[in-house]
Amino acid sequence: xxxxxxxxxxxxxxxxxxxxxxxxxxxxxxxxxxxxxxxxxxxxxxxxxxxxxxxxxxxxxxxxxxxxxxxxxxxxxxxxxxxxxxxxxxxxxxxxxxxxxxxxxxxxxxxxxxxxxxxxxxxxxxxxxxxxxxxxxxxxxxxxxxxxxxxxxxxxxxxxxxxxxxxxxxxxxxxxxxxxxxxxxxxxxxxxxxxxxxxxxxxxxxxxxxxxxxxxxxxxxxxxxxxxxxxxxxxxxxxxxxxxxxxxxxxxxxxxxxxxxxxxxxxxxxxxxxxxxxxxxxxxxxxxxxxxxxxxxxxxxxxxxxxxxxxxxxxxxxxxxxxxxxxxxxxxxxxxxxxxxxxxxxxxxxxxxxxxxxxxxxxxxxxxxxxxxxxxxxxxxxxxxxxxxxxxxxxxxxxxxxxxxx
Amino acid sequence: xxxxxxxxxxxxxxxxxxxxxxxxxxxxxxxxxxxxxxxxxxxxxxxxxxxxxxxxxxxxxxxxxxxxxxxxxxxxxxxxxxxxxxxxxxxxxxxxxxxxxxxxxxxxxxxxxxxxxxxxxxxxxxxxxxxxxxxxxxxxxxxxxxxxxxxxxxxxxxxxxxxxxxxxxxxxxxxxxxxxxxxxxxxxxxxxxxxxxxxxxxxxxxxxxxxxxxxxxxxxxxxxxxxxxxxxxxxxxxxxxxxxxxxxxxxxxxxxxxxxxxxxxxxxxxxxxxxxxxxxxxxxxxxxxxxxxxxxxxxxxxxxxxxxxxxxxxxxxxxxxxxxxxxxxxxxxxxxxxxxxxxxxxxxxxxxxxxxxxxxxxxxxxxxxxxxxxxxxxxxxxxxxxxxxxxxxxxxxxxxxxxxxx
Numbered sequence: 001x002x003x004x005x006x007x008x009x010x011x012x013x014x015x016x017x018x019x020x021x022x023x024x025x026x027x028x029x030x031x032x033x034x035x036x037x038x039x040x041x042x043x044x045x046x047x048x049x050x051x052x053x054x055x056x057x058x059x060x061x062x063x064x065x066x067x068x069x070x071x072x073x074x075x076x077x078x079x080x081x082x083x084x085x086x087x088x089x090x091x092x093x094x095x096x097x098x099x100x101x102x103x104x105x106x107x108x109x110x111x112x113x114x115x116x117x118x119x120x121x122x123x124x125x126x127x128x129x130x131x132x133x134x135x136x137x138x139x140x141x142x143x144x145x146x147x148x149x150x151x152x153x154x155x156x157x158x159x160x161x162x163x164x165x166x167x168x169x170x171x172x173x174x175x176x177x178x179x180x181x182x183x184x185x186x187x188x189x190x191x192x193x194x195x196x197x198x199x200x201x202x203x204x205x206x207x208x209x210x211x212x213x214x215x216x217x218x219x220x221x222x223x224x225x226x227x228x229x230x231x232x233x234x235x236x237x238x239x240x241x242x243x244x245x246x247x248x249x250x251x252x253x254x255x256x257x258x259x260x261x262x263x264x265x266x267x268x269x270x271x272x273x274x275x276x277x278x279x280x281x282x283x284x285x286x287x288x289x290x291x292x293x294x295x296x297x298x299x300x301x302x303x304x305x306x307x308x309x310x311x312x313x314x315x316x317x318x319x320x321x322x323x324x325x326x327x328x329x330x331x332x333x334x335x336x337x338x339x340x341x342x343x344x345x346x347x348x349x350x351x352x353x354x355x356x357x358x359x360x361x362x363x364x365x366x367x368x369x370x371x372x373x374x375x376x377x378x379x380x381x382x383x384x385x386x387x388x389x390x391x392x393x394x395x396x397x398x399x400x401x402x403x404x405x406x
Numbered sequence: 407x408x409x410x411x412x413x414x415x416x417x418x419x420x421x422x423x424x425x426x427x428x429x430x431x432x433x434x435x436x437x438x439x440x441x442x443x444x445x446x447x448x449x450x451x452x453x454x455x456x457x458x459x460x461x462x463x464x465x466x467x468x469x470x471x472x473x474x475x476x477x478x479x480x481x482x483x484x485x486x487x488x489x490x491x492x493x494x495x496x497x498x499x500x501x502x503x504x505x506x507x508x509x510x511x512x513x514x515x516x517x518x519x520x521x522x523x524x525x526x527x528x529x530x531x532x533x534x535x536x537x538x539x540x541x542x543x544x545x546x547x548x549x550x551x552x553x554x555x556x557x558x559x560x561x562x563x564x565x566x567x568x569x570x571x572x573x574x575x576x577x578x579x580x581x582x583x584x585x586x587x588x589x590x591x592x593x594x595x596x597x598x599x600x601x602x603x604x605x606x607x608x609x610x611x612x613x614x615x616x617x618x619x620x621x622x623x624x625x626x627x628x629x630x631x632x633x634x635x636x637x638x639x640x641x642x643x644x645x646x647x648x649x650x651x652x653x654x655x656x657x658x659x660x661x662x663x664x665x666x667x668x669x670x671x672x673x674x675x676x677x678x679x680x681x682x683x684x685x686x687x688x689x690x691x692x693x694x695x696x697x698x699x700x701x702x703x704x705x706x707x708x709x710x711x712x713x714x715x716x717x718x719x720x721x722x723x724x725x726x727x728x729x730x731x732x733x734x735x736x737x738x739x740x741x742x743x744x745x746x747x748x749x750x751x752x753x754x755x756x757x758x759x760x761x762x763x764x765x766x767x768x769x770x771x772x773x774x775x776x777x778x779x780x781x782x783x784x785x786x787x788x789x790x791x792x793x794x795x796x797x798x799x800x801x802x803x804x805x806x807x808x809x810x811x812x
Contacts, residue, residue: 029771033459062810063409064791065798066416069811082811083412089812229812349809351802352771375787378773384789 004242006404007079007392013244016332016362016398019283020294020390022077023319024070024256025301026338027354027374029345031309038304038344039355040373042313044320046327047336047357047372054359056369057382059390061340067351070301073339074259078294079243079391080236087262088172088231094162095261096254097154101164101233106172106201109229110153110161112137112222119185119224124178125159126222134159137222140215146204156254157272163227165204171197171232174205178226186226238264239292243395248289250282251296260294276315277322287329295326301349304342312344332398333360335390336372353384360397410648412810413485413798419650422738422768422804425689426700426796428483429725430476430662431707431748433760433780437715444710444750445761446779448719450726452733453742453778456765462775463788464759465796467746473757476707479745480665484700485649485797486642493668494578494637500568501667502660503560507570507639512578512607515635516559516567518543518628525591525630530584531565532628540565543628546621552610562660563678569633571610577603580611582634592632644670645698649801654695656688657702666700682721683728693735701732707755710748718750738804739766741796742778759790766803 028038035041061068061076062083071092072082094107101107112134114123129137135155142153149167156162173193177186189205191198205227216223239247241264249260250268257267268286270279276297283293297319303312326334337356340349355377358364367381382393395401434444441447467474467482468489477498478488500513507513518540520529535543541561548559555573562568579599583592595611597604611633622629645653647670655666656674663673674692676685682703689699703725709718732740743762746755761783764770773787784790788799801807 029769033767033772058789063412063798064795065800065802065807066412067802067807067809069809072811083409086811346769350769351799351807374771375774378787378789379785384791 004237007242010401010404011242011244011395012400012402015395015400018292018333018394018398019326019329019331019335020077020292020394021297021326021334021336022074022294023297023300023316023336023338025304025340025342025349027341027343027350027352028304028312029343029352031345037374038309038312039316040375041309042316042320044316044372046320046323048370050334050336050359051357051369051372051376053361053366054357054364055367055382056358056372056377056380057356058353058374058377058380058384059337059356059387060353060384061387065351067349068340069349070255070339071259073387074256076387077337077339077390078239078263079388080263081388085234085236087234088229089255090162090229091231091234092255092258092262093156093160093229094164094258096256096258097156097162098267099152099154099162099164101231102166103233103235104166104168104170105233106165106170107231108163108227110163111178111226112159112161113186113224113226114221115185115224121179121182121184121186121224123221124182124226128158129222131155131158134161134222137216137219140219141212141225144208144211144215146207149204151208159222165201169197170201171195172201172230173198174202174230176226176228177209178228186224189227234262236262240264243391244400245292246290247292247294248286249294249296250279251298252279253296253298256296256298265294266290276319277325280322280325284325284329300338301342304344305347307344307347309344332362333358333394335394337390354387356382356390358382358393358397363397363399410643413648416807416810417648417650417801418806418808421801421806424698424739424800424804425732425735425737425741426483426698426800427703427732427740427742428480428700429703429706429722429742429744431710431746431755432744433747433749433756433758434710434718435749435751435758437751443780444715444718445722446781448722448726450722450778452726452729453763454776456740456742457763457775457778457782459767459772460763460765460770461773461788462764462778462783462786463762464780464783464786464790465743465762465793466759466790467793471757473755474746475755476661476745477665479793480662482793483743483745483796484645484669485794486669487794491640491642493640494635495661496568496635497637497640498661498664498668499562499566499635500570500664502662502664503562503568505558505560505568505570507637508572509639509641510572510574510576511639512571512576513637514569514633516569517584517632518565518567519592519630519632520627521591521630527585527588527590527592527630529627530586530588530632534564535628537561537564540567540628543622543625546625547618547631550614550617550621552613555610557614565628571607575603576607577601578607578636578638579604580608580636582632583615584632584634592630595633640668642668646670649797650806651698652696653698653700654692655700655702656685657704658685659702659704662702662704671700672696682725683731686728686731690731690735706744707748710750711753713750713753715750738768739764739800741800743796760793762788762796764788764799764803769803769805
């Protein structure tokens, strides 16, 4: 990981400005033995130009062979070793919708689901009900009271909500209640440690579940709920402190806002329907206020998960087309990368190293890459490197690190 | 090293099947400035085809610049950091001939040697006596009794034997008695630590040596013995536990069986005269029973040690020719590599990174390598990586690892 002691010692509060553009799940695979990857196949004249001018390489998100989840993969891009900062997704999701997680709080992700008369799950996502109907279900359970605890339930998107318990003597060491299967009832909450506080919290959650079941009876298909990813305050080191950066995040999905907020970024308002060009406009509008902007593009990953090679390539082309708007801001360092690979061929995240491009016209070392693609990046000047080294590289190229020693 | 906590957390007991084919001492050097290496010179149409289809790279067995022994080099291939798991060769040799090393046992490797009338060594290997004559020498010393200790002496091959002491209060912290030179007498056993148990064990070993000298008097040229590589039970984490693999080993030499047994592999019967094609047949015969098979080819290393460039290349060609038998098993991941380099030019193991090929047609990322050779591997998609990362990569490509985080 980025050596935070070293960064604290070397980081300067002056220097150039940085854009970190992350296309989620950017890395891909050829669909056929002789084929191209999504990124290689996409027509990307702007990215290719940056690759010709700057340095490319392949980043390893967690460790060789390890398929990353989105939360840890982003932490790695921000310089935090995900094996050290192993954060429950409940905290990320809650933070993403602006629900701060403080010391002693317990957060979880929730799904509304559909159960049959015997209580067995028949749809884990309640038919993916729309946000409007889900909001009514949220209102129904938000009024539940628990002894000695402040309870907040808040809609995330469609069937998903976030939950926060605040009070004394809580512990987030709980197993998921989501059985991740249909045909079985949700599990009761159960402590995953022997701590009395964990047992106490499990009991509170079970009271919540029992009351929720009553209150949701008439909200079919959202007539039950499951909880998972119980998490407490991860108390992460902050960008301002470690890197001396004044950072902001432009992202559409709550999870990415969540992880950004956890490291100290301001979250810039966005709209769920933002295209890449809309997101870049938000970056531009806020550019004067920040010296580091993280901009997250979700749909490369989504189309990869769909197994839709062409659609993923099309999202990359959208980004490429909109890119001049970012370039016109004259960032001192621009990094274009992914948090992990999501090859359409595998319809899933994967462990393959991620194509990465570092463009910093005043300081970058040009290599021989002629375009932006996996196989050009293999021979790129950045080599293969842990994703956690990217932030120090970004700072260095923006002259934001002091010399080490005399 | 492979992070065992992480592997224990992520490894699945289902997924694809893996073959790890190790040509001992595979890496080489050109004999002349403009020449090719052994692997580059060998005609290897099958390996070249796999290199074109899959990913190549260079593996670093121990650390940059460090020339590996065979034991630690294999541990690294199995994901065990040899700097952490620093195992005496005595334990490897003993395990290799089926002599289990349990907690508190002390094992060592032995050589029969020839001494003159004054007790000085004149041949460190007793003229490399054949196994039959050596077995008689082993019988002569196997009857020695030591107070409070169960002693086993067992023939390995030619002049080599293994020794195991089992009893209370033993410690394997002993120096070698083999002076690794002629013209001097074998050293007496001596403790390498201050532990009383080590001094006690040294005394027992000296009793053994004194009695052995008497009993070997008429066994010229095997009229004396030396001991080295004193070792205890290394208690290694097991493949089944760490990687959730059901593993087997096909190897001809005892040491490789030994290290495989130490990590939990079943040892498949083999014959000392097996050619690569015979070994591949043994892999095929046992393929249904295992999800991981390690297959070890010894003679690339032996011919490298001989300084015989052409003969080493010929062994590689033998392997290439026999390779279709392995491919016909349809492994999900096939890795072809060496444990270290043994350039004929140097007549010795060397520290040079080892050409490595990963072929997993459902999941590999093709790179631009057009053949299997050192210089193609430099630009390969796996980059240069610690050998200990190979097992996680093999698991990932066979879909045997869960995602890390959500």
